[in-house]
Amino acid sequence: MFKLIHQEKNSRARLGKISTSHGEIDTPCFMPVGTHATIKGLYPKDVLESGAQIMLSNTYHLFLRPGMDVIRKAGGLHKFISWDRPILTDSGGFQIFSLALLRKLSDKGVEFQSHIDGFRHFLSPEDIIDIQRDLGSDIIMPLDECVHYPCSRFQAEVAMQRTINWAKRSKRHKEENRGGPDKKQFLFGIVQGATYEDLRCACAKELVDMDFEGYSIGGVSVGEPSNLIYNMLDTTASLLPVQRPRYAMGIGYPQDILEAVERGVDMFDCVVPTRYGRNGTAFTSKGKVKIVNSPYIEDFEALDEKCSCYTCKTFSRAYLRHLFNAQEMLGLTLLSLHNVYFFLDLMRKIRGAIKDNCFLEFKNDFLEDYFSADLL
Template sequence: MQFEVLATCNTTRARVSRMKLPHGVTLLPTFMPVATQAAIKGLTPQQMEGLGVTLILNNTYHLNLRPGIEVLREAGGAHRLQGWNHNLLTDSGGFQLVSLNKFTKITEEGALFASPFTGEPTMLTPEESISIQHAIGADIIMQLDDVVSSLTVGPRVGEAMKRSVRWLDRCIEFHEKSGRNTVQNLFAIVQGGLDPVLRDECLDEMVRRRESVAGYAIGGLSGGEEKDIFWRIIRQCAEKLPADKPRYSMGIGFAEDLLVCVALGVDMADCVFPTRTARFGVALTFNGPLNLKLGKHAKDFNPIDSTCPCPTCSDRISRAMLHHTVTHETAAAHAVTLHNLAFQARVLGQARDAIMNGTFPTYLRRFFAGYFGDVGYPEWCVNALRSVGVDLLEGNPNAKVVKGDGAKWEYSDAM
């Protein structure tokens, strides 16, 4: 990997960088759409390409179960299997240890879980995770970490953090011995829950291994923790991570979360949110999310967003049509998914432009005014951005600020 910082914001910790991987260049900050089963739900690789997306995520745990490692090896890797010629990142399977934890037992050796298809006990070790990721052939691969839910408290959090450091060493050793480290780039994952002391300890240990890793992820967040704690942990990690490596926040997909993370120094993020919410009939726009299922769209013949360059909006597929078909017809799911991924790309593309032009604080104020002007600014966003020198309420002191996690959108039942 070649990683070069092209510009840094004078006010916040945001930066624009150029990451060159075996399958091309990706400009950061970027949002990575999630193709769990080597397929973005509702879109073809050509459509992804058409949106200008250059980096997507595949899921190791799921690809290992189906189609399985032999098929992947025979195909020559997941790029070929799915017809995707751009960059690919695979997670390690660690997250499933949280999301499927009913079936999982963690030992020092690895994670033991029952296959959801056959019930057979299956052991995922750090070495095995890297070996599967080698067969998948992603440009960026992730260490196996011991993940606990962000709501977990007590000694388990520290135990999981320390084990994640030990498992990182096993991943590094296996990866280096394989010789695949010249074409596949291993990222470490910082753990430590919501405890700043544990996070610091993990950061110290993992930064010490900087010569052996290509980048760093911030893991163990976005699991229902308070947002005011979430941003403080992101800020702490982004500050301590080396400036010459990419920083990846896992599981972040709401526009406000993305922009706050970027301002705190994060370069990459992924989430199923924009594609999942599309299938539930919600279109993302610069004026906030739009629930297309609501009756008010039944006779609205405008596109979702007339300024949006995505195929759905430029073909002027009407809100009325989408209201009529969304959640019933697959074509509507495709149309809204296309739009939502274009929206994510525009939010971050415009952020990159603003960082390059030295206008990122203005962009943040304008974005939040458009997105939250009517429903109120989430207080945690105001706090987080103040910590890096941007006052969202500047010039707008009477703006409504919503405590807690922020606005309840009209689609709150449909995320």
């Protein structure tokens, strides 16, 4: 499934390739997030043309709406949304903990109320595997317990132990029940343990012993300071097998991605490109640009002179600002398109730098430019 292609000489950054039945993914990769099975505001063809090789979708949201009956009848998620490339789905754990109402957790699973209609549901780790089998996603996650930051050591340990038990049950269940629209699915183990180094180590060790097809680093970027995130990535990534992909869930901003790549992380996802795009903020090589600000009224330059996306090649900052001020849909689309392209392009450049053994130099140059001008 995963092939390590090149280990960078001066850092732990690495190049790899993930092969799935829907295509290959070059790593380090960024996965645009389609919460409701759509990358908000963008045509799938434009997401593909921007260089996306995989997208992420959320099991929790799809389970609630449109519901599994619809997706099963459509023949799986790829067919339902007309995306024939790889899809990764999360377990829904994070959304159950952050969105659902009245959660009740036990070793059996999680009972919760839908945030949409208040309807009660119970899902076991086995149910989560079955749902993702029917979705037919290429890479799937086991149910895990996420904790908030800060959280006590006791809480973190209970959640970690439950995550390990659920991972064990998920793996067993998947092995016993193959099938679904796409039979070949890769199940990752999720390393939890909050900010406690020894818990992270213990969790990683147990999961590695179970031999998953990849490993996720969960419970990071949940409000803790950056240096804690980097320490946890350091600790966790170094314990994971070299020949398996490593995925830092929910990371992040360009600077976080670079720090994680340096520590040997291969996969990333985050909603920020489209969320910021919809709110009028663009990520550029010179930092974040808030397009509605007054300096851009008569700025006829490209949004980012170093970017080759459709938005930057075609339109001026002044026009983009006008679209936002007039509350035109096109503004949201054009900024989201640029942001998604910007993140995917960053990954392309990262891969190029790793190949040439100059990742650290690239990282320093990028960050120097990125933080050089405060364009807000």
